[in-house]
Amino acid sequence: MERVWLKRYPSGVPAQIDADHYPSLLDIFSQSIEQYADKTAFINMGKSITYRELDQKSIAFAAYLQSLGLKKGDAVAIMMPNLLQYPVVLMGILRAGCVVVNVNPLYTPRELEHQLTDSKAKTIIIVENFAHTLSDIQDHIQLEHIILTKMGDMLGCVKGNIVNFVVKYLKRLVPSYNLKSFVSFNDALKQGAELPLQKPTLVGSDIAFLQYTGGTTGVSKGAMLTHRNMVANLEQVTGCLDTFFVKGEERVVTALPLYHIFALTANFFTFFKYGATNLLITNPRDMPGFVKELKGFSFTAITGVNTLFNGLLNTPGFAQLDFSTLKLSLGGGMAVQRPVAERWQKVTGTRLLEGYGLTECCPLVTVSPYDLAGFNGSIGLPAPSTDIRLVDEEGNDVAKGESGEMLVSGPQVMLGYLNRPDETAKVLKDGWLYTGDIARMDDEGFFYIVDRKKDMILVSGFNVYPNEIEEVAAMNEKVLEVAAVGVPHDVSGEVVKLFVVKKDPSLTEEEMIAHCRQHLTGYKAPKSVEFRKELPKTNVGKILRRELRDEEIKKSTKA
Known part of the structure; x- marks a missing residue:
């Protein structure tokens, strides 16, 4: 496919990047720590830490890990929300030469057991709130070391003790657990501070992360992301933004969890490289508390998913915040809906831009x-050094303007899935990653996601894409959240069903269907609407259509 998008790149954005600019992520750490040593790196719950302090603590943690006998390439798991401990632990693991295994704290015992077993993690750093999940499976896994932290461990003695007391005894957010043996995070830091660090020799081909996919369509798979993959992606990101951001002066809001690949790269690594101050939000679902934290932070950038932006827009007090310093709002993880983007721009005065990516x-x-x-409905232009093809079911390139499965090639594409050569072979073919997403490209090189291949609805032989239905439904001001799925039908094979969370209690099924029929051709319009108090979501707020669809299939089977 001709790289027509290069002509649309803003001035200063390179067509190609050097994926080997830094030998490893450790070199990016060293560069930023040297340049921004006394600047605030992270803020959480009112407590801040400088680049210099982060350097010292992460070195101590790395030395402690090495003292446990961990070697280069050993897997170490992190299971916690956004806390100041996260950057310390993350950097410490990499500085010890080990591989980071990010774990969703909300995992069930079964999911946690699978990920720890599959990755062969030897050590885990886990926040006390979720220790009960680990204790349930400790007899079934080959874990050698457990490092336990509490929510307030890095907030200072007085505040930290208060937070830990409130979390455990007043809010009762720490279920009882029975771990056989563990070391406290603070003790690990103290011991590590007295130990020397043996700096590992890392090269681009060394694995940095085993980043597990959500597993919504089967068993969770560990994408093997090398230091070169990550460095390349950072060079691609900063290549797009170097003329836009000012080094040492940016302030970013990180509400998405750092264990998710979007926040890991877009928030942690990108803004660390820029010497930015990063505000970590531990519980973004507490929208009033989230808005309260934003009041004292003059942020220049914020990332999120559509549901997060929508939630903020519908939280009292958000519209009254000072947005005078805001330069970039970036949505990803799921489709940004036009009504949300347009309202965001109206309220904040800043465009809500969309990006597209995959764990892989x-x-x-x-x-x-x-x-x-402003928002144009696209996912933007391919990043530098990224090639994209759109192909039909037979693997042939589609004609210009037509939709096809998106294939990606570039230095950011993973090595493959850990322990799953069969699954790797399904998605990596002849140097191309098959994404499973259906897209089209316009004349300027902007790409538009039509939908997930697996979420597509087939009505009487016609392809119906949920994104389109949901965007139309969201245009109704009485709708808060919406999901469209295909449900079995005797005549047409499938029909569209909407699941809606109301913003206005007066909204009816008849009104919703009539609204959609006004803007959609007949076969695309929903035939039924189910109202719910909430919709099932992933850990980052992405609505799980598959879960809703599975419910409907079970109903039809029983009927």
Whole structure:
């Protein structure tokens, strides 16, 4: 496919990047720590830590890990929400030469057991709130070391003790657990501070992360992301933004969890490289508390998913915040809906731009250029050094303007899935990653996601894409959240069903269907609407259509 998108790149954005600019992520750490030593790196719950302090603590943690006998390439798991401990632990693991295994704290015992067993993790750093999950499976896994932390461990003696007391005894957020043996995080830091660190020799081909996919369509798979993959993706991100951001002056809001690939790259690594101050939000689902934290933080950038932006817009007090310093709002993880993007721009005065990525690509593949006047419904232009093809079911390139499965090639594409050569072979073919997403490209090189291949609805032989239905439904001001799925039908094979969370209690099924029929051709319009108090979501707020669809299939089977 001709790289027509290069002509649309803003001035200063390179066509190619050097994926070997830094030998490993450790070199990026060293560069930023040297340049921004006394600047605030992270803030959480009112407590801040400088780049210099982060350097010292992460070195101590790395030395402690090595003292446990961990060697280069050993897997170490992290299971916690956004806390100041996260950057210390993350950097410490990499500085010890080990591989980071990010774990969703909300995992069930079964899911946790699978990930720890599959990755062969020897050590886990876990926050006390979720220790009960680990204790349930400790007899079934080959874990050698457990490092236990509490929510307030890095907030200072007085505040930390208060937070830990409130979390455990007043809010009762720490279920009882029975771990056989563990070391406290603070003790690990103290011991590590007295130990020397043996700096590992890392090269680009060494694995940095085993980043597990959500597993919504089967068993969770560990994408093997190398230091070169991650460095390349950071070079691609900063290549797009170097003329837009000012080094040492940016302030970013990180509400998405750092254990998710989007926040890991877009928030942690990107803004660490820029010497930014990063505000970590531990519980973004507490929207009033989230808005309260934003009041005292003059942020220049914020990332999120559509549901997060929508939630903020519907939280009292958000519209009254000072947005005078805000330069970039970036959505990913799921489709940004036009009504949300347009309202965001009206309230904040800043464009809500969309990017697209996959765990298998570290994740950035495409991103909207910063000079875009406003939301245009696209996922933007391919990142530098990224090639994209659109193919039909037979693997042939589709004609210009037509939709096809998106294939990606670039230095950010993973090595493959750990322990799963069969699954790897399904998605990596002849140097191309088969994404499973259906897209089209316009004349300027902007790409538009039509939908997930597996989420597509087939009505009487016609392809119906949920994104389109959901965007139309969201245009109704009485709708808060919406999901469209295909449900079995005797005549047409499938029909569209909507699941809606109301913003206005007066909304009816008849009104919703009539609204959709006004904007959609007949076979695309929903035939039924089910109202719910909430919709099932992933850990980052992405609505799980598959779960809703499975419910409907079970109903039809029983009937």
